[in-house]
Structures are given as structure tokens and as C-alpha cells.
Amino acid sequence: MNPKAYPTLAWCVSFAMVSALGSSAVIAGTGTGTAENHNRRVVTEAFDRWAAGGTSFFDDVLAETVVWRIEGSGPSAGVFRGRETFVKEAVLPFTSRLSTPVRPTSSTIWADGDHVIAHWEGSAVARDGRDYNNRYAWILRMQDGKAVEVTAFLDLAPYDDVLRRIPAP
Template sequence: MVSPPTSPFRAALMAVALASSAAVLPLVAMASPQPEPEAEARNRQIVTEAFDRWQAGGTTFFTDLLSPDVVWTIEGSGPSAGRFEGREPFIERAVRPFVSRLSTPIRPTNKTVWADGDHVIVNWDGVGTAKDGQAYANSYAWILRMQDGQAVEVTAFLDLAPYDDVLRRIPAPSPQ
């Protein structure tokens, strides 16, 4: 059983994620053959296990789960929103600039994972600490389209205000 949202932001995030998936998934279902139920269960397991490793301290989440040709879209407005084509450009332009400003990495604290065909939806909370000692906490909803055990498309929803605040507040490390 899914527990009710605990904040207005979380409620809005869930509504956006569910509405987005409700709008996208029927179109995908019409455009491509339905995968076998085993593939759906396997996709859910792959994503769940990747999150479990990350939560336990793993550091290879993105390289383990993302196809080298992934298209990652961060929805919203502001400097961090946008589309990234390829795993390395996404890591270089979105992941590294953020994590370089943290003294402790983001770790998922809880997650709910749903699978529907080739799509896996993960609603998760993450926490970490910025280099200035301030806590970072955010709620995320990611919609992943899986192919051959890797995510080939990801649409990410999150509150960009605290994310962008870390990028603005903490100077980028000097190149060495």
C-alpha cells in the first residue's frame, strides 16, 4: 500500500509523475509491442537493485543503469532543467557539478518502484550534505524507459529550487 503524500510538494510531484506516465504510457503501448511480463518484472528488479546498491553506499549508479546513449530530461524551469543526450554529457554537465559541491553524497532514503512494460517509475527521497554543512533533501520522480537492461530514456522531476541553490551557494571546485 502506498502511503499518502506527506507534503504539498510531494503531492504535486506524485500528481505530475502519475499524470505524465498516464499520458505517455498509452502512446508507447500503441506504438510498440507489449513486452513479456517477465521483462516488466526484470526491469523493475534491475532498477530496484541499482537503487539498493546506491542506498548502501555504491557509487556507480549512473554507469550501471544508464545506456551510453541515454536521453535524460530534467523537467522544469531554471538553469538545471534541460535535455542531455548521452550518459557522459549528462554526468559531466548535471551530475558532477552538483556532487562536487557536496561533502556527503546523496543517498536514497526511501523509494517506491512501479513497472509498466518497458517503463519503470521511481518515486524517491534523497539526502546529502553540501560542502558548507547545510543539509540537502529533495523528492524525485523518475520515469525510465528500459531496453536490454539499461535505461535509454529518463524523465526526471524534482524540486529544482534546492538543487539550484546548492549550485549557486557553493563555489565550483578549482580545476587541478
């Protein structure tokens, strides 16, 4: 994504990465468009359900044909085409190594046109008893209430460490 082409989006991502987060979801944004508000609400409510113990976040938010990009240079970075492929190749290999699921502990959600930005912190416990903590910034391009493209930023070192350290079941 070219930041020059999306100055408001680039500002929101920059702001999200330096913001101090509270302990509960916050809805922010300047747009008043119906689709924009709907998209922000879809993502916010899905995060709220996930934080409360829900397990359907990806089904609730992602289109079946989503293109999910994990940015970075680690072995887990890459592009996953389709919700099923993303879950099978990125989510399940990671979550199968955890004894507790990743849960959002704080999140802030912004919307700008058809983009929703989620800046969140999550934690879990790996099967070896060690804590997993990470911070994420996800940029979701929404269409008809579902994310059709997602660009995910996270610290890949702790994520990849879990994958290296814990054998797959």
C-alpha cells in the same frame, strides 16, 4: 510524454507523487511480463546498492546513449544526450559541491511495460554544512536492461541553490 497515450503510466506517476513512502525500497506493479520484472529488478537493485553506499548507479542503469530530461523551468532543467554528457554536465557540477553524496533514504519502484518509475527521497550535506533534501520521480524507458530515456522530476529550487551557493572546486 503524452499522458493520454500512457494512461497506466500517468496513473502510476500520479500515485507515486502522492504516496507516503516507507524507509526501504518497495517493489510494486501489476505486470507479470519477464522484461517488465527484469527492468524493475535492475532499477530496484541499483537503488539498494546506492543506498548502501554504492557509487555505480548511473553506470548500472543508464545506457551509454541515454537521453536524460530534467523537467522544470530552472537553470538546471534541460536535456542531456548520452550518459557521459549527463554525468559531466548535470551530476558532477552538483556532487562536487557536496561533502557527502546524495543517498536514497526511501524509494518505491513501479514497472509498466518497458517503463520503470522510481519515486524516491534523497539527502546529502553540502560543503557549507547545510543539508540537502529532495524528492524525485524518475520515469525510465528501458531497453535490454538499461534506461535509454529518463524524465526526471525534482524540486529544482534546492538543487539550484546548492549550485549557486557553493563555488565549484
